[in-house]
Amino acid sequence: MNLHAVKAIYFFEMSRALRTVMQSIISPVLSTSLYFVVFGAAIGSRMAQIDGVSYGAFIVPGLIMLQLLTQSISNAAFGIYFPRFTGTIYELLSAPISPLEIVIGYVGAAATKSIGVGLIILGTASLFVDLNIQHPFSMLAFLVLTAVTFSLLGFIIGIWADGFEKLQAIPLLVVTPLTFLGGTFYSINMLPPFWQKVTLFNPVVYLVSGFRWSFYGISDVNIVASLGMTFVFLLVCLGVIWRIFATGYRLKA
Amino acid sequence: MSDIISIRDLSKTYSGGFQALKHINLDIRRGEIFALLGPNGAGKTTLISIVCGIVNPTTGSVTIDGGDIIRDYRRVRAMIGLVPQELTTDAFETVWGAVSFSRGLFGKPPNPAYIEKILKALSLWEKKDNRIMTLSGGMKRRLLIAKALSHEPIILFLDEPTAGVDVELRQDMWQVVRDLRATGVTIILTTHYIEEAEEMADRVGVITGGELIVVEEKAELMRKLGKKQLILRLSEPLSAIPAALARHELELAGDGQSLTFTYDTHAGRTGITSLLEDMRSAGVGFADLDTTQSSLEDIFVDLVRSKR
Ligand SMILES: Nc1ncnc2c1ncn2[C@@H]1O[C@H](COP(=O)(O)OP(=O)(O)O)[C@@H](O)[C@H]1O
Ligand SMILES: [Mg+2]
16 A cells, blocks of 8 residues: 555645635535525524424535535546646556555545535534434434545546536536435425435435434435445445546546 | 666557557666657657556556566556656646655655755755746746656656756756766656757667667667768859769759768778769869768658658
């Protein structure tokens, strides 16, 4: 194991985040806080409780998930896309490091950043709404697993993308809609039965549901199913990355 | 002297179907400065990129210090430093940060004293806290060299190191290269400037169209393939080469004032005597004469031409 290399990549990526603190930390926290103000305090007080949880509190796990997904993907995608774009990837390819070490460095840094953002948002949310976390370990497990999985997905996107447009397309066109339709703002039990079935094909439902269960003990789908699906996504992403390195796809001529 | 790099039957066909390298066989000796000389598009960068692990070979193998570049990639790559042809750098990172990053990437523990030494040798010390985007092109080139040296490699690849570089940097660079060679580092540089190969290299490999057409000691190459020219300044200008002189390899200058005769230095008979005799009987007199020896450049042009 080339630990010096993993550390070099990890800290290089972390220092990039600190340089762009405005964009990488303040802006996601600010935009999410606006939801708490609007839905938690202003509108939320007039909405009915869901499964005994106030509306403002109900949406917190989903909103954290939304940021966790988009931040993980964009951090990791940008992290690996940028050296490809500027050409500095040559150094990574010529270094005595294994694909696994490259992934640990980039994905580790991206996941760390998005977990940080998630925790800051959680702290901010507690200023606006009453939160209680029934299963803190499960909460952390979902936080970490989701961050790692979607940072892996972001890494894949960063290798696949051949322009900044594609880099932003997936988070914007796929992840945001899936998150909004994945029970962030409502319980899927509120949907007509047909749409409940359709929704089960949305992977984000499992993440949001499991994460919310960690807070309030209520869930749209079984917690075991949530955890299982999260692991499945993780394995799928790992498999794709393994293929990428085995074939040199988009990395080597 | 033992070989540090052995390239065997190496070919590369890019995904578009273009064959950039054709059955390259090449051994690089430990501690030498080897110049890979060839025109643009000859395949120099492709060859270096394969050795460094950036491009996958189509067929063939490369061993470095006894290790296969694919199977023993960790040990092999740790020995190599690469200065790429293009000025590819980060923008927001500082000089110090970038060089330290490279060292870590190649598996070496931090060593600020060593990094200070290379930054000073490359006149980058004053810029160590500057962001890379504020550096000039020449400074960026220095930075790329510093990055390549950051992990104390024993083999250094310089891909077109002096393309678009000013005189001062060129001199600094050659000083660094000579110092490295003195410590036993093997240096492979690519260039399409002949003077560069002539000035620096111990051996020269000429590559064109993906084929390595000659590998030779620099001095030997020049002796073997070198030609001399005899320039005869005529007493009376000529409008054309007289028929009586047609059997000699002659060229008439544009103004008709001089004749240039080209001959092989290593040929038994140079043909000078018979030329002069023919000139006398044809009544062509000359006022002065001069000889020139062909440079590596001429040799190179000849080689490339004969290959087409
Ligand atoms: N990634 C690539 N895909 C397809 N063709 C390439 C690629 N890289 C280089 N080539 C082609 O291979 C040939 C050799 O290129 P290169 O090794 O860069 O030459 P040199 O460094 O000697 O100028 C050129 O004709 C170039 O167009
Ligand atoms: Mg080149």
